[in-house]
Amino acid sequence: MNPRPILKFIIAFATGTFVFLIPIQWEGQTTIPLDVMMTLIQNTSMLAVDLFALGLITAGGVLTSISQLHYRGTVTVSERMENLLQLDYWETSNVFWVFRGVAIFFAVAILLDIGPEWMLVDPIVNTAWGALVVTVALVIPIGSIFVNLLAELGGLQFIGTLAQPIMRPAFNLPGRSALDGAASWLGSFSIGYYLTRNVFDRGGYNKREVFVICTCFATANVGTVGAVAALLGLLHLFPVIILLYLIATLLVAAILVRIPPLSMVPNEYIAEPDPEPEFTGTIGEYVRFAFNNGVKTAKEGESILRTSVVGFVDGLKLAGMVVGSVLTMSMVVLLVEEYTAFFEYIAMPFVPLMSILAIPDPQTATIGVILGGAEFFIGASFVVEASVTTQVFVVIVTGAQAIFFSAPAPMMVDMFDDVPMRFRDLFLLLILRTVLLVPIAAALTHGATAIGLI
Secondary structure, three states: OOOHHHHHHHHHHHHHHHHHOEEOOOOOEEEEEHHHHHHHHHHHHHHHHHHHHHHHHHHHHHHHHHHHHHHOOOOOOOHHHHHHOOOOOOOOOOOHHHHOOOOOOOHHHHHHHOOOOOOOOOHHHHHHHHHHHHHHHHHHHHHHHHHHHHHHHHHHHHHHHHHHHHHHHHHHOOOOOHHHHHHHHHOHHHHHHHHHHHHHHHHOOHHHHHHHHHHHOOOOOOOHHHHHHOOOOHHHHHHHHHHHHHHHHHHHHHHHHHOHHHHHHOOOOOOOOOOOOOOOOOHHHHHHHHHHHHHHHHHHOOHHHHHHHHHHHHHHHHHHHHHHHHHHHHHHHHHHHHHOOHHHHHHHHHHHHHHOOOOOOOHHHHHHHHHHHOOOHHHOOOOOOOOHHHHHHHHHHHHHEEEEEEEOHHHHHHHHOOOOOOOOHHHHHHHHHHHHHHHHOOOOOOOOHHHOOO
16 A cells, blocks of 8 residues: 555644644643644734734625625626635625624724723623634634644544444434534534534535534533633533533433434535445454545545645635624624623523522522523623532533524524524524533532532
8 A cells, every 4th residue: 555645644634633632731721732822823912813803804894795795786896806706605694794794893993992881891802802703713714724634634534434333323423523523622613613514515414414513513612611610710620520511412412313403404415425434344444444444535635735725725714704793793692691681581480490400599500501502601600609519510501502692603504504504493402402401411410419529
């Protein structure tokens, strides 16, 4: 066998795996190399990062406006310029056109500190810009380099083949979807979406599988859960929290894939279907089979350098498309939470349920869970003064809710408009996930407490 494709596969797989999956110690904390890269970039020049994010938001808003006006016949763009700007990529709905346009004004107001004082208060700006926009603006282009290495040079085939015996019976998904979940949990939900989009475009997933992966496996990443644990003073319980969180996530996924609305999504492809090869044999033979599939894909792929460049360019485009929507939606959600009692009123009917489940501070826990549907950080930070049991319970539920309306929900709708994912479907799934997660998380939290883990 030619050693070149073997070496290309091993280098690409090892590089992608290291960046996303291998925990390392950095400044006294356990994290992954992708997080270290982002930290180093921000430490080098936060001004450059802010300007980069502003550039992405502006480009997304401007190109979307040109695209919308062109395809509506309001302005005329030459065919050469249409292809150069890839205007078909930026075409979207009126709602997201508004989101991307309004985001430019939000970004300028935040960075120049120009605007009403009530809008620019630190809690809102720090979450919307510091925690969400900056993260999405950096993690998608950087992460896309290594995602593309895994997706195009054999890593996806290798992992997918190995995971097939688990993913298909448990979740009715191809084995390759295990990598999407791992990328979301150890990298970012946006990286998981990018990988899913990449495979979907190549015929590796049908519409139902895309919907399941995005709404069941693209939950809060380990680093974010760790940041919330640190905020709540729970880092000493972090391994326990992660274990309970993953168990809850997998149990809910196994249930939801078998009931509507996920079970009703059509098994339609948008490209020529690319099914995974099936194999029966010994474990050793199966591993060799998976390895050979990976090497075969690497042999057919581009060079490592070209694959990395293509991934980075694709990541820039994707970040420009979604980061504006993220900023606008998060600002709206955060302003409603800051200045109204909307979420408190919604929580009132559900407080008795928390009491029945023996969750301490039931009203606080209920509001935290409801706020989690808007944004993980908001929901979890609301219980900072609650008991440890309540904190762990809320972190598990909010971390596993997946469909946060500050960022993942608009990103899903925007990125997968050909599935299609509609807000009403995502809202229904958020309710179903929460209904299932609350008793599951309560049982896991009480069980861990009973055996002395909490």
